[in-house]
Amino acid sequence: MHPAPSVIVFTTLSGLGFGLLIWLGLGLPAVTGWVAFAFFAIAYALAVGGLLASTFHLGHPERAWKAFSQWRSSWLSREGVCAVAALLVMAAYGAGLVFFDTRLAALGWVGAVLSLGTVFTTSMIYTQMKTVPRWNTPLTPALLIAISLAGGALLAGEISAALILIPIAGVLQILWWVRGDGAFAASGTDMATATGLGNIGTVRAFEPPHTGTNYLLREMVHQVGRKHAMKLRGIAFGLGYVLPVALLLLPFSHMLAIVAVLAHVAGVAASRWLFFAEAEHVVGLYYGKR
Amino acid sequence: MTTLPETTTRKLGLVIDLDTCVGCHACVVSCKGWNTENYGAPLSDQDPYGADPSGTFLNRVHSYEVQPLATSAMPHPAAQLVHFPKSCLHCEGAPCVTVCPTGASYKRVEDGIVLVNEADCIGCGLCAWACPYGAREMDQAEGVMKKCTLCVDRIYNDNLPEEDRVPACVRTCPSNARHFGDLGDPDSDVSQLVAERGGMDLMPEQGTKPVNQYLPPRPKDTLDQPKPAGDIDILAPFLEPVMDEPKGFLGWLDRTLEKI
Helix, strand or coil: CCCCCCHHHHHHHHHHHHHHHHHHHHHCCCCHHHHHHHHHHHHHHHHHHHHHHHHHHHHHHCCCCHCCCCCCHHHHHHHHHHHHHHHHHHHHHHHHHHCCCCCCHHHHHHHHHHHHHHHHHHHHHHHCCCCEEEEEEEEHHHHHHHHHHHHHHHHHHHCCCCCCHHHHHHHHHHHHHHHHHHHHHCCEEECCHHHCCCCCCCCEEEECCCCCCCCCHHHHHHHHCHHHHHHHHHHHHHHHHHHHHHHHHCCCHHHHHHHHHHHHHHHHHHHHHHHHHHCCCCCCCCCCCC | CCHHHHHCCCCCCEEEEEECCCCHHHHHHHHHHHHHHHCCCCEEEEEECCCCCEEECCCCEEEEEEEEECCCCCCCCCCCCEEEEEEECCCCCCHHHCCCCCCCCCEEECCEEEEEECCCCCCCCCCHEEECCCCCCCCCCCCCCCCCCCCHHCCCCCCHHHHHHHCCHHHCCCCCCCEECCCCCCCHEEEHHHHHCCCCCCCHHCCCCCCCCCCCCCCCCCCCCCCCCCCCCCCCCHHCCCCCCCCHHHHHHHHHHHHH
16 A cells, blocks of 8 residues: 555544544643643644645545544444534543643543544544455554554653553554465465356466556555565664563663654654555456555 | 435436447546536546646546456366446445535435535545545645536436436446346336346445445456356358369369379
């Protein structure tokens, strides 16, 4: 799949932002006034910034409001509804903390659940794709939720929680990569089922329908970067999981914490780039590219 | 509404004969010709006369080489070339419809055609991801998703002569490799053709339940195989040599040259 920068930025930043909102909703850390304002500003900048980035890849962003209508069937629509509901509820909850020194606990819990729901619905947009076997697994929501909770804990300064959640996310990341590498072959979709010609013999693409490229090839048969996939996995794992844990285990300083957060975000972004760049869509079979 | 209908009254679709398709791409051209100037946004091209041309097509023809396995009777079986037209299969379980966040994609209850309401399409591209067949292409000029409409603006069009009320690809196919009809009616011509020829689903394991069916190529003549006993070719006797010995001038020349 084409690793569109807008979608990578969106899933990375908004995952982190909603992760922070989950912790803030639970009252961890229990902040009020200007400190709460700073936390909420960071969370909203990440969550809303990510959502705005995601609209950049739309053909018609001005019609994006219509995406709230199909929550009965569409995970993308559910994500939109969940995200807006989470942001509204958390805004009310945050206003209580910042301006009135009051923690409306129940509202915070609702906001936390909605924020978690946003991360979950985002992950289901990818998980539901039977056409991309690498994504089509319960490990995908598990991984994306773990990364969001771990990143949120890191930003919220919940060090002990982060020290548990980052390794969990790291283990899920490894499992997701290992399972993903065999997913296409295990899906049962191949040239034989794509063409229905398998009972005659071995099928090979002889001639594509056109000499140039097309939307399908650009969007879904993206091959760039597979060469460095293993190196990038190493970088993603080292920056995203190993380094933050190592830095958190050192005596606490704000400088180290900032480095840990930046390393984590960079690592997750690299992992997210691979999430798309390594994903093989079954339509590639018709072009003999799998 | 992007939930799929439980059932559709009819299941209009195509039956594509992989045995008779000659790979001429006439259906590709006629499809683009009709659909660029009728339903919805035109099918744009980018850099059409330049170094890197690409464009939106609703129907494309692939070609595959199928190599049969060697057997003791046929140690070197000839590969077979199969031309493979591919457009939207108007699936009963269309995954492209349910993922649509705006309700732009829908499957019609009356005839099962899968369409895009372009005024509602935000161009997110998710439906193209959900389709295993590559049937949907985002138009780069318009920013909306384009797909085969089964020529919905031809098949019900009273302004056209009756023989033209079929999809443009079907109307134009010079080798009758494309057939249009109601695959929900077991007595329709297309359903009978599917039953007779063993029509198949593409990627059945994807669970899309495509309406369009593909007819597999018939077994080919095998020139390099030993001839079966008996006269199987009714034309062969007519092609037997009618004369063993040349006559006339050529006969004289032949006999004279033999003597030298």
